[in-house]
Amino acid sequence: MVDKKRIVVKIGSSSLTSRNGEISLRKLARLVDEIALIKEEGHEVVLVSSGAVAAGYRKLGFIERPTELAEKQAAASIGQCQLMEAYSERFHSHGYTASQILITRSDFSDQKRYMNARNTIQVLLERGVVPIVNENDTITIKQLKFGDNDTLSAKVAGLVEADELFILSDIDGLYDDNPNTNPDAKLLEVVKEITPEIEAAAGDSGSDVGTGGMSSKIEAVKISLAAGIETFIGDANKSNILYDAVNHQARGTYFKANDELDGLDVRQHWIAFNSGAKGEVIIDDGARVAITQEQSHLLPQGVREVNGGFDCGDVVVIRHMNGEEVGRGVINYSADQLRKIRRLKLTEIPDDIKVTDSEAIKQEEFVCLTNVMAN
Ligand SMILES: Nc1ncnc2c1ncn2[C@@H]1O[C@H](COP(=O)(O)OP(=O)(O)O)[C@@H](O)[C@H]1O
Numbered sequence: 001m002v003d004k005k006r007i008v009v010k011i012g013s014s015s016l017t018s019r020n021g022e023i024s025l026r027k028l029a030r031l032v033d034e035i036a037l038i039k040e041e042g043h044e045v046v047l048v049s050s051g052a053v054a055a056g057y058r059k060l061g062f063i064e065r066p067t068e069l070a071e072k073q074a075a076a077s078i079g080q081c082q083l084m085e086a087y088s089e090r091f092h093s094h095g096y097t098a099s100q101i102l103i104t105r106s107d108f109s110d111q112k113r114y115m116n117a118r119n120t121i122q123v124l125l126e127r128g129v130v131p132i133v134n135e136n137d138t139i140t141i142k143q144l145k146f147g148d149n150d151t152l153s154a155k156v157a158g159l160v161e162a163d164e165l166f167i168l169s170d171i172d173g174l175y176d177d178n179p180n181t182n183p184d185a186k187l188l189e190v191v192k193e194i195t196p197e198i199e200a201a202a203g204d205s206g207s208d209v210g211t212g213g214m215s216s217k218i219e220a221v222k223i224s225l226a227a228g229i230e231t232f233i234g235d236a237n238k239s240n241i242l243y244d245a246v247n248h249q250a251r252g253t254y255f256k257a258n259d260e261l262d263g264l265d266v267r268q269h270w271i272a273f274n275s276g277a278k279g280e281v282i283i284d285d286g287a288r289v290a291i292t293q294e295q296s297h298l299l300p301q302g303v304r305e306v307n308g309g310f311d312c313g314d315v316v317v318i319r320h321m322n323g324e325e326v327g328r329g330v331i332n333y334s335a336d337q338l339r340k341i342r343r344l345k346l347t348e349i350p351d352d353i354k355v356t357d358s359e360a361i362k363q364e365e366f367v368c369l370t371n372v373m374a375n
Pocket residue numbers: 011012013014015168169170171173174175176177178179180201202203204205206207209210211212213214215
């Protein structure tokens with residue numbers, strides 16, 4: 001009996017386009033067939049597909065992929081229709097229904113919208129539909145963009161509590177050096193930790209249509225691993241790539257989730273990677289030990305400094321005095337209140353500021369990030 005898994009598959013622009021940068025319906029159809037193969041095994045699939053800009057820019061009259069934001073957005077608005085039409089038709093030929101979900105970064109930072117997206121996808125998956133996610137390119141502004149769909153796919157994997165994330169690209173995994181500049185670079189088959197060497201090896205895209213290159217995939221892998229989601233990068237052009245990847249027999253790079261790190265649950269994942277921290281709370285040594293090793297709450301006594309403005313209930317960055325980011329958490333005081341009570345013992349906090357139990361951040365509302373670099 002096959003273990004039924006929830007899998008997020010990310011397909012990059014370079015895997016959906018032909019040499020001249022135009023969308024390749026043949027490539028798209030083949031990848032849908034690959035997904036159908038694992039759906040037939042009982043796995044649930046959420047597809048994060050790029051390709052809207054690539055599918056639209058020629059129809060907009062451009063010979064090359066445009067670089068201006070508004071032009072790319074206009075191209076995406078044409079291309080997204082083309083993509084969905086092609087996906088719907090091909091999934092339908094396998095008896096599956098496809099659905100479209102367009103998300104922006106701000107949807108992820110709003111907890112209600114985040115949970116709504118999660119609930120919607122849950123219903124779709126229960127009913128056998130294949131949700132197809134892309135960034136809502138036409139309305140995102142530069143500063144609010146995910147930056148690339150690799151990051152989006154990792155965040156979607158956290159959102160739906162996926163078992164695995166498969167990032168398909170035009171290359172068969174992570175090499176120990178940028179293969180565009182070093183022909184002797186070797187494929188890394190298993191990666192247990194994202195070290196500075198790994199980050200240095202991962203370079204930019206080698207194609208005209210891909211956006212983030214390997215470096216953005218590694219940033220994405222950090223997010224998925226933090227949620228305890230095993231991640232694989234492999235070649236979209238290989239036959240049976242998804243089927244083999246589920247069975248851990250595909251050629252590619254497998255990133256192992258750290259067993260010592262409990263996977264973050266949905267709310268913790270949101271706090272760590274999606275909430276968009278509003279300010280910073282600088283803590284001393286004792287407070288760092290208390291919240292990272294002793295499962296204690298963060299008390300105002302251990303707060304040395306407060307940077308920026310935030311309200312009670314916002315997510316803040318918790319930083320040690322030496323500058324290291326310790327984690328993120330939901331704060332129980334506004335920035336102004338916390339400035340007044342920092343370094344005070346609980347008994348010294350004025351009654352008009354005191355909140356129930358008085359802690360600055362409850363342990364259950366804190367996510368430690370010392371083992372995981374937040375993006
Ligand atoms: N260390 C590395 N290992 C593998 N690929 C790398 C590395 N550094 C840079 N790259 C480049 O990253 C590309 C994949 O990223 P990208 O073009 O953005 O693809 P996609 O469209 O699938 O997101 C590879 O084709 C390769 O040219």
